[in-house]
Amino acid sequence: MTTVAARPARAGTPTRRRGGRRVAVAVAAALLLAVALLASLALGSRPLAVDQVWHALTAPDAGEASTIVRELRLPRTALGLAVGIALAVAGVLFQALTRNPLAEPRILGISAGASFGVVLAISVFGVGTLAGYVWFGIAGAFLAGLLVFAVAARAREGASPVTLALVGAALDASLASVVYALLSIDARTFEEYRFWVVGGLTGRDLTVAAQLLPFVLAGLALAAMVARGLDALALGDDVARGLGHRIGLVRLGGGTAAVLLTGAAVAAAGPIAFVGLAVPHLARALVGADHRWTLAVSALLGPALLLAADVIGRLVDPPGEVPAGIVTALIGAPLLAYLVRRARVVTA
Numbered sequence: 001m002t003t004v005a006a007r008p009a010r011a012g013t014p015t016r017r018r019g020g021r022r023v024a025v026a027v028a029a030a031l032l033l034a035v036a037l038l039a040s041l042a043l044g045s046r047p048l049a050v051d052q053v054w055h056a057l058t059a060p061d062a063g064e065a066s067t068i069v070r071e072l073r074l075p076r077t078a079l080g081l082a083v084g085i086a087l088a089v090a091g092v093l094f095q096a097l098t099r100n101p102l103a104e105p106r107i108l109g110i111s112a113g114a115s116f117g118v119v120l121a122i123s124v125f126g127v128g129t130l131a132g133y134v135w136f137g138i139a140g141a142f143l144a145g146l147l148v149f150a151v152a153a154r155a156r157e158g159a160s161p162v163t164l165a166l167v168g169a170a171l172d173a174s175l176a177s178v179v180y181a182l183l184s185i186d187a188r189t190f191e192e193y194r195f196w197v198v199g200g201l202t203g204r205d206l207t208v209a210a211q212l213l214p215f216v217l218a219g220l221a222l223a224a225m226v227a228r229g230l231d232a233l234a235l236g237d238d239v240a241r242g243l244g245h246r247i248g249l250v251r252l253g254g255g256t257a258a259v260l261l262t263g264a265a266v267a268a269a270g271p272i273a274f275v276g277l278a279v280p281h282l283a284r285a286l287v288g289a290d291h292r293w294t295l296a297v298s299a300l301l302g303p304a305l306l307l308a309a310d311v312i313g314r315l316v317d318p319p320g321e322v323p324a325g326i327v328t329a330l331i332g333a334p335l336l337a338y339l340v341r342r343a344r345v346v347t348a
Helices: 013-042 050-058 064-098 110-123 130-153 161-185 187-197 206-233 237-242 247-269 275-287 291-316 324-347
Strands: none
Touching: 013 050, 013 064, 013 275, 013 291, 050 064, 064 161, 064 206, 064 247, 064 275, 064 291, 110 130, 110 161, 110 187, 110 247, 130 161, 130 206, 130 247, 161 187, 206 247, 206 291, 275 291, 275 324, 291 324
16 A cells, blocks of 8 residues: 655745735835835926926926926935934834823824924024924924933833833823913914924925934934844843843834924924834735834835825815825825724734
8 A cells, every 4th residue: 555645745835925915015116116206206286297397307408397397395305314213213113112002202202302302493593494303302302302311211020112102192292281382472482483493305305304314214224223132122121131132222222213304304304293103004915913024114105195185185185285294184084083993803
């Protein structure tokens, strides 16, 4: 009697399939970002053809199309790319560090710190240009982040997710009160702040985008370095230590990256809502919980969402515009609700 040996299971097949799916998602996200970049350069109250955009970028002249692309749309597209990447990656980091799926820049008082820096620059130092008070916003966000981590580290359980969230919420409320007090007694500051706090890409030039670039690059480098550690933190501190990770350094690196990214983005474009909250959920739904893939896909989807919102805001009522921060809230809220409902259905 001949015995037919069972064929061994092909080891690693699920992993290969998962890897192939993740690559496909990343490629699709990159294509989506490319479409958003092109739309940002081509669409507005004065639509331009693709060949006009290409000519304006590669062989500019004194014509209307070149002026529109290079002086108006290219700066806001570059800023949208940088801010979208920064907010989305920072959202992944905040949610991982706090183990809170609803974490966003406000959770650690970072946005309030940036707001305080901007208001201080306008009211106390008399800074009247966006390029000038971006630095104050970045400094305010960074100092707020340092204060939150320093206070949380002195707690009995250390800088745990719960402690970080509580200290951040307290700082957010305190700084918000100071900001509102300053705005209530200074009409000029209120007028300047009102333009900034709505959140948007209009009125910014390439100087602002260039100021952001070093902070965004530094934040992305730190995020890439701690990605594996974030995977371990998701399993709990004890398991992470058992796997050989130094959780203190992981939290410090991840927190510093999140503060740099959020501070730069919020200081330049204002507190744009839902990009840092909704995009990480969408990325995890597409590629799973591996933070290396979640960070990479979020870095592609974040600017795609922000640029799409900016384009929609231009097309709603030309020649007027709806700020991108308002459109992201209108898009992000139902998107987040759908993702939460989908997660409940899957886990039910």
